[in-house]
Amino acid sequence: MSVIEISGLHKAFGSLEVLRGIDLTVERGDVVCIIGPSGSGKSTLLRCVNLLEQPDSGKVVVDGTELTDPDVDIDKARRRLGMVFQSFNLFNHLTVLDNLTIAQRKVLGRSRDEAERIAKQNLEKVGLAGRERSMPSQLSGGQQQRAAIARALSMDPQVMLFDEPTSALDPELVGDVLGVMRALADEGMTMLVVTHEMQFAREVADTVLFMDGGVVVEQGPPAQVIGAPTQERTRTFLARVLNPTGDNP
Amino acid sequence: MALTRRQRRTAVRGTQYGVLVAAVLVLVFAANWGDIQRGFFDLNAAKQLFPDVLTIALVNTVKYTVLGFVFGLLLGLVLALMRLSSVPPYRWLATVYIEFFRGVPALLVFLAFGFGVPIAFHVRFTTLSTVVAALGLVGAAYMAETIRAGIQAVPKGQLEAARSLGMSQFRAMVSIVIPQAFRIVLPPLTNELILLAKDSSLVYLLGLTGSEYELTKYGRDAMNTVQSMTPLVAAGLCYLIITIPLSYLSRYLERRTSGESKRGLEVLS
Numbered sequence: 001m002s003v004i005e006i007s008g009l010h011k012a013f014g015s016l017e018v019l020r021g022i023d024l025t026v027e028r029g030d031v032v033c034i035i036g037p038s039g040s041g042k043s044t045l046l047r048c049v050n051l052l053e054q055p056d057s058g059k060v061v062v063d064g065t066e067l068t069d070p071d072v073d074i075d076k077a078r079r080r081l082g083m084v085f086q087s088f089n090l091f092n093h094l095t096v097l098d099n100l101t102i103a104q105r106k107v108l109g110r111s112r113d114e115a116e117r118i119a120k121q122n123l124e125k126v127g128l129a130g131r132e133r134s135m136p137s138q139l140s141g142g143q144q145q146r147a148a149i150a151r152a153l154s155m156d157p158q159v160m161l162f163d164e165p166t167s168a169l170d171p172e173l174v175g176d177v178l179g180v181m182r183a184l185a186d187e188g189m190t191m192l193v194v195t196h197e198m199q200f201a202r203e204v205a206d207t208v209l210f211m212d213g214g215v216v217v218e219q220g221p222p223a224q225v226i227g228a229p230t231q232e233r234t235r236t237f238l239a240r241v242l243n244p245t246g247d248n249p
Numbered sequence: 250m251a252l253t254r255r256q257r258r259t260a261v262r263g264t265q266y267g268v269l270v271a272a273v274l275v276l277v278f279a280a281n282w283g284d285i286q287r288g289f290f291d292l293n294a295a296k297q298l299f300p301d302v303l304t305i306a307l308v309n310t311v312k313y314t315v316l317g318f319v320f321g322l323l324l325g326l327v328l329a330l331m332r333l334s335s336v337p338p339y340r341w342l343a344t345v346y347i348e349f350f351r352g353v354p355a356l357l358v359f360l361a362f363g364f365g366v367p368i369a370f371h372v373r374f375t376t377l378s379t380v381v382a383a384l385g386l387v388g389a390a391y392m393a394e395t396i397r398a399g400i401q402a403v404p405k406g407q408l409e410a411a412r413s414l415g416m417s418q419f420r421a422m423v424s425i426v427i428p429q430a431f432r433i434v435l436p437p438l439t440n441e442l443i444l445l446a447k448d449s450s451l452v453y454l455l456g457l458t459g460s461e462y463e464l465t466k467y468g469r470d471a472m473n474t475v476q477s478m479t480p481l482v483a484a485g486l487c488y489l490i491i492t493i494p495l496s497y498l499s500r501y502l503e504r505r506t507s508g509e510s511k512r513g514l515e516v517l518s
């Protein structure tokens with residue numbers, strides 16, 4: 001059964017139609033990378049999946065629960081979805097450990113001991129063992145993002161949503177974060193990733209989705225969408241992303 | 250005559266010091282120091298003030314201020330949340346409250362609570378509850394605006410991260426947004442505490458018993474007994490004992506907060 005089923009998703013901000021009918025199915029264990037030019041609605045789509053943004057129409061079904069149903073308990077439904085933001089959004093007033101345990105305790109009702117045990121496992125997994133007592137401001141961007149991934153993982157999500165997780169990072173820190181995401185994909189985590197990292201999309205994604213102007217222009221395996229795009233818009237975009245200086249290699 | 254820059258600077262400096270010296274000389278020779286000392290710094294009169302000026306007056310001022318502040322802080326937080334509510338009537342109510350209590354003199358609020366409310370509602374308040382209510386109601390109006398600004402200064406991503414982890418709006422506000430907002434508004438709240446310490450003096454308008462005297466009332470009363478302004482000077486010094494450390498605390502907190510956000514920015518950039 002599909003973990004995520006999105007159908008006929010529309011979203012406008014005022015008169016600006018950002019999503020104009022998106023259909024998307026994600027199977028369990030799949031990694032779907034969403035690429036596309038700035039302003040094409042990638043973030044909005046991701047934010048509609050966990051209802052940080054309320055869609056105007058269309059359906060979002062996660063693990064058999066329709067999130068767009070007004071009667072659904074959205075706080076409960078969101079627990080199945082982990083989200084990682086471009087700007088990390090670690091809780092600035094809490095230590096790394098408390099960042100990872102607060103929602104476990106307040107939302108899932110886990111004991112402090114259990115929450116800390118799970119948090120430490122996840123910190124270990126992202127290569128941050130021993131940084132439990134640090135404040136977010138004492139970590140590098142790459143470390144903050146890995147802590148944010150560990151925080152989301154500590155809630156045992158069915159699906160992880162990533163919105164340009166490496167865009168705010170210095171180039172030399174990108175690799176660590178992508179490494180963690182790659183390991184997660186290898187473990188079989190279902191992932192929806194908005195990214196500009198074409199190498200990552202090519203190697204890790206099962207499906208690549210090219211969005212432009214609020215619609216899915218092209219989707220398929222990376223070898224097809226990135227390797228041999230059929231749509232002109234996809235080709236133009238890829239030419240710019242893969243060869244930003246414009247000179248011929 | 251044209252002066253070089255250096256000469257001009259010397260001349261300006263010289264004039265400034267000259268005026269200062271002249272003013273001091275006038276004070277020293279023109280003032281009658283004997284009278285001034287008897288009037289304001291009478292040591293014998295000062296001795297009679299101890300220990301009551303500390304054990305009763307200072308203690309009461311601190312008590313009234315702290316309790317009024319705590320009440321004002323809680324009410325201010327509620328008002329701030331009402332101002333940010335998505336329910337329009339809450340926003341209107343909070344706005345009316347804030348505009349009203351920021352607009353009228355604190356003195357009127359004290360009079361209303363000391364005399365008006367008891368008559369109108371057939372209730373009797375203790376002095377303590379009157380002063381705490383009046384100080385708190387006034388302080389809340391100012392603190393509400395400060396706290397609201399603090400809440401709005403917490404980056405939106407913090408709330409979104411909390412919600413994405415399954416926290417309810419309420420839980421996210423309580424555990425994530427409000428604690429960060431308070432760290433931001435700690436320096437201005439400390440300033441508000443200073444203002445309330447001084448406003449607590451307005452309670453002197455109400456009929457107080459001896460054990461309820463705070464610094465201003467105590468000083469005024471003692472002034473009549475000892476026939477000297479010395480008690481007022483003593484009371485003034487006691488206010489400074491409270492307010493000067495607070496204003497240093499406020500400046501320290503301000504430096505710490507701005508230092509933190511700078512460090513935060515460095516990491517982000």
Ligand SMILES: Nc1ncnc2c1ncn2[C@@H]1O[C@H](COP(=O)(O)OP(=O)(O)OP(=O)(O)O)[C@@H](O)[C@H]1O
Nearest residue numbers: 013016018036037038039040041042043044045164
């Ligand atoms: N809350 C909002 N209010 C108004 N307009 C918005 C809002 N959020 C996004 N938009 C607009 O919607 C459009 C799509 O935004 P979105 O963030 O989804 O694009 P994106 O594909 O993620 O782009 P980028 O690669 O720059 O992140 C943009 O034009 C943006 O300005």
Ligand SMILES: [Mg+2]
Nearest residue numbers: 042043044164
């Ligand atoms: Mg985006």
